[in-house]
Amino acid sequence: MPHADLLAALLPPRSYDAAGPHVAASLTMEGRELDRVQADAAQAVGGLRPFTWQQWIEGYERVYGLPGPCAKAGQLWQERLALLAVALRERGGISLAWLKRYAALAGYEVDISEFRPFRAGHSRPGDALTSGDWLYAFLVVAEAGAYRAFRAGQSVAGEALRTWGDSLLECIVNWRKPAHTVALVAYREA
Known part of the structure; x- marks a missing residue:
């Protein structure tokens, strides 16, 4: 599941509209960054093993x-x-x-x-x-x-x-x- 969907699920249901243009843009941008960080996490953990990485x-x-x-x-x-x-x-x-x-x-x-x-x-x-x-x-x-x-x-x-x-x-x-x-x-x- 993309992080944008996970972030949308964290919003209070009545206070924010996840489909609203400004909220949706923010969720998309922040979700993409979290997706990128998760994809790069294996390399960051690899820094603990310098002879492998x-x-x-x-x-x-x-x-x-x-x-x-x-x-x-x-x-x-x-x-x-x-x-x-x-x-x-x-x-x-x-x-x-x-x-x-x-x-x-x-x-x-x-x-x-x-x-x-x-x-x-x-x-x-x-x-x-x-x-x-x-x-x-x-x-x-x-x-x-x-x-x-x-x-x-x-x-x-x-x-x-x-x-x-x-x-x-x-x-x-x-x-x-x-x-x-x-x-x-x-x-x-x-």
């Missing part, structure tokens, strides 16, 4: 301050979606396990290890008590030759079929690591 990604990037320091010229659509996924799921305190999950959200499987100070029962006599500034460093190890492949639904026309390099991973790790630490990124042979 990707026309909303610019709005999400604005709200989350993306792409942030990891921006680069010619950033792939897939990389933009990865950064948005990371921003949407970001939770809780910073730990090495959290940073590893954070990298996984962006599509990188990494191992993270720390440089440990002297510990009774684990270190040998004669070992240094601290490792100096290495106490504040950690190592992120990723697969060598990591690449991003063009994927239907996640990439757009004009992007390269495959790109190499992990500048996005290094940026994500350095952007989200604790401020007092140093992240070292290394790559192992595949």
Whole structure:
């Protein structure tokens, strides 16, 4: 049922004549606008799912301050979606396990290890008590030759079929690591 008919049904029966020229014009105009809003409602609700309705990604990037320091010229659509996924799921305190999950959200499987100070029962006599500034460093190890492949639904026309390099991973790790630490990124042979 068109909204103009629904609005006419809401009028008091004796006070207004829905068929009157001025009332009918007003009901028609307002009814058409409500019909249009109802038709567009599915797209508005789609804004709650940015990975399905990707026309909303610019709005999400604005709200989350993306792409942030990891921006680069010619950033792939897939990389933009990865950064948005990371921003949407970001939770809780910073730990090495959290940073590893954070990298996984962006599509990188990494191992993270720390440089440990002297510990009774684990270190040998004669070992240094601290490792100096290495106490504040950690190592992120990723697969060598990591690449991003063009994927239907996640990439757009004009992007390269495959790109190499992990500048996005290094940026994500350095952007989200604790401020007092140093992240070292290394790559192992595949």
